[in-house]
Amino acid sequence: MNPEERHIFSVLVENRFGVLARVAGLFSGRGFNIDSLNVAETHDKSISQITLVTHGDAQIIEQIYQHLNRLIDVIEVTDLSTGTHVERELVLIKIGAKPHERAEILQVAEVFRARVVDVTTTSLALEITGDEGKLKAAIEVFDSYGILELARTGKIAMMRGFDS
Amino acid sequence: MELSGAKILVESLKREGVEYIFGLNGGAAMPIFDALYGETGVKLIPMRHEQGCSHAADGYARATGNVGVALATSGPGATNLVTGIATAYMDSIPMVAITGQVFTHYIGSDAFQECDVIGVTRPICKHSYLIQSSDEVADVVAEAFHIAKTGKPGPVIIDIAKDIQMHETLFRYPETVNIRSYKPQVDGDPGLVSQAAALIKNAKRPIIYAGGGVVLANASEELRQLTLKTGIPITVTLMGLGAFPETHPLAMEMPGMHGSCCANYAFTDADLVIAVGARFDDRVTGDLSKFAPNAKKIHIDIDPSCIGKNVPIDVPIVGDAKNVLTALNKQVSTANIDPWRAQIQEWKQKYPFEYEQKSDKVMPQYVIEQIYEHYSDAIVVGDVGQHQMWAAQYFKFTEPRQWLNSGGLGTMGFSLPAAIGAQLGCPDKTVVNINGDGSYIMTIQELVPAITLKLPLKIFIINNMYLGMVRQWQELFHGKRYSAVDYHDNPDFALLAQAFGATGIRVEHTEDVRPALQKAKGITDGPVVIDFIVDEEENVFPMVPAGAGLGDVVRGLS
Incomplete structure (x- = not known):
């Protein structure tokens, strides 16, 4: 077995219904894993961007790349892992926080540069942005206070610099 | 409007x-x-x-x-x-x-x-x-x-x-189609084509391995040029049969599980495999770790996802087979490989497709040989199973699009309706449907439109009263436990054809095979069904058992 690697694909697709199902179906039908998935319209309304994190050995990654390219609605596939890139994810965390716990949680939030987006008498909701390592650390720490709810965007990424 | x-x-x-x-x-x-x-x-x-x-x-x-x-x-x-x-x-x-x-x-x-x-x-x-x-x-x-x-x-x-x-x-019909996300690459990379030519020049034991992609790309002419110009021996897969004439001395016939010993030995000993429009399917390669172990590999294919999928490739060329072969043919010349060609000829002569007359029953291979003798120019539509392999082995295809069969999915029931489509598309050709007793009954209802349209289909059933290919595997690998393969309860297909309104003939004796085929030639106003009752437990050989390498091909049961 060859070593498994984590790869981030940026996939530009036609902004039509059914395209995501084709991309996802390609993974499910072949037993490839999707670790994270993000889809949104780009500045050009006719194009959507899919950011997809997956893992596999070199042969599987090559197959994923080729099969993505083979889909008719796929305009361009870039394996961002082949160059230096910026990677971010946003997570919303709701923590059970009694009034006397708030100060301590807010201090921890400061360390992770988290922003408070909602407060109630019994809970606190935070927004944290970062790469995988930072979010993992933050989630671990906040879990010690009791996470009530967690939502994350999935990773988005782009190459550094400008490549025409 | x-x-x-x-x-x-x-x-x-x-x-x-x-x-x-x-x-x-x-x-x-x-x-x-x-x-x-x-x-x-x-x-x-x-x-x-x-x-x-x-x-x-x-x-x-x-x-x-x-x-x-x-x-x-x-x-x-x-x-x-x-x-x-x-x-x-x-x-x-x-x-x-x-x-x-x-x-x-x-x-x-x-x-x-x-x-x-x-x-x-x-x-x-x-x-x-x-x-x-x-x-x-x-x-x-x-x-x-x-x-x-x-x-x-x-x-x-x-x-x-x-x-x-x-x-x-x-209503306004578009004059052109432009899909920004769909631009297939048809021309091969010139640098890679030159690399391929260099490998071909230096090879001592090269073979050409051509598949259905050559037929799809209408590149048979270019494939023939490559083969004849270089004199390199060629094996054509089940999907490509006819892309190169099986009657030519350089033809090693089909490779793989039920392919010729010659083609399988050639893969095993080759130092260069030139794959064109073929996808290194598991039925062709056998155990991948033993597949063409000493060979560099050139792979020409329109689909980049096919290249390197099963077998590592040294020279991957993405492009249309016709365009790539045209470019490649300009750079190749006669290969200096006389000893290798002599070896191929020896294998060919030593290990042809062969069978024994095991009983007084009609041998299925004999029926195919006779079909070939009577209908060598016909379009042959095969179904899936033992009869398909015998047809591929014993009918010598010489033209592309002469042999139609469901190679990839292996769909039983494909052939009768496909023969109807083939006959309508090629009204001047004779269309022969070689079917099995199991596959024929899966889509037998399409005899109705064939009769209504007065299509002169020659429907030949190789009837061994079993789901034969499965029975063969049960005999070899499941201790003859013939689970759900006994088709002795099928109806009399000749009588059934008559009930539909077609001509139906039942053949039970070897001496009746030729007269029946001759008679079928004369029936031109509708389909004729000949039900050939053949030896029930004849097996398809040679055979590369599942999981074995091509070099371990079994020539027959001794």
Whole structure:
């Protein structure tokens, strides 16, 4: 077995219904894993961007790349892992926080540069942005206070610099 | 001019040069069938089961190279097309399958005969369209045909709701198709072509391994040039048979599980494999760790995802086989490989396809040999099973599109409806359907349109009263536990053919084989069915057992 690697694909697709199902179906039908998935319209309304994190050995990654390219609605596939890139994810965390716990949680939030987006008498909701390592650390720490709810965007990424 | 969506669909199909639509009517497709009523520009061929529609469209496409068209209603009509669509997908056959759909406002409500056909067919088609407005119909048809026949061909689905079929709008057919996300690479990289030429020049034991892609690309002429110019021995796969004449001294015949010993030994000893339009399928390679272990590999294929999928490739060339071979042929010359050619000739002579007359029963291989003798120029449509392998072994194909069969999916029941499509597409050719007793009864109902259309099909059943290929595996690997393969309870196919209204002949003795084939030649006003009752437990050899390497090919049971 060859070593498994984590790869981030940026996939530009036609902004039509059914395209995501084709991309996802390609993974499910072949037993490839999707670790994270993000889809949104780009500045050009006719194009959507899919950011997809997956893992596999070199042969599987090559197959994923080729099969993505083979889909008719796929305009361009870039394996961002082949160059230096910026990677971010946003997570919303709701923590059970009694009034006397708030100060301590807010201090921890400061360390992770988290922003408070909602407060109630019994809970606190935070927004944290970062790469995988930072979010993992933050989630671990906040879990010690009791996470009530967690939502994350999935990773988005782009190459550094400008490549025409 | 304002036309209904159904009329626009039909007019669009005519613009694409469609000759035949293989269809079966039903509720959600009625406006389309209505638009086809009395239509002379494109002919509607009513089949008896939707699976017959997709196989007939497929057979038409394989025989002519044009896009085949199947038409069915929503729900069960659409799901019945599915096996034929998957069959075409696995063998990269250009097809457009049109399905009616329930009214737009009912979609998603579990309406009567509603099925998410786009969802069902997603992994078995090249692309699909759910038409959302009658304004889209013409553009979608133009795109669908473009996608079906360019690049690596394949089936495209068009799902169209009944209200859209009825809604009238302006008809304007697009002059050109431009899909920004779809630009197949047809010309091979010149640097890689030169690398391939250099490898060919220096090889001592090269072989050419050609597949169905050569037929699809209409590149048989270029393949012949490469083979004849270099003098390199060639093996052609089940899907490519006829791309190079099997009668030529350089032809090693089919490789793989039931291929020739010569081709399999040649793979094992080769120092260079030149793969053209072939995909290193498991039925060809056997155990990958023992496959062509000493050979550098050149792979020419239109589909980049096929290259390096199963076997590491030294020179990967993405492109259309015709274009790449044309470029390559300019750079190659006679290979200096006399000792290797002598070795190939020795294997060929030592290990031909052969069989023994084991009983007083008709031997199936003998029937195929006699079919070849009587119908050597015919288009042969094979089904799936032992008879398919015997046909591939004992019929010597010399032209591309002469041998049609479901190689990838291995769909039993393919051949009779596919033969109907082939005969309509090639009215001047004789079409022979070599079928099995198991596969014939799967789509036997399509004998009806064959009779109605007065198609002079020669339907030859190699009847061993078993699901023969499975029985062979049970004999070899399951201790002769013949589970669910005994077909002795099948009806008398000759009598049944007569009941349908065709000529039916039953042959039980070897001496009757030739007269029956001769008689079939004279029947030209409709199909003739000959039921050849053959030796029941004859096996297909040679055989590379599952999991073994090609070099371990078993020549027969001793």
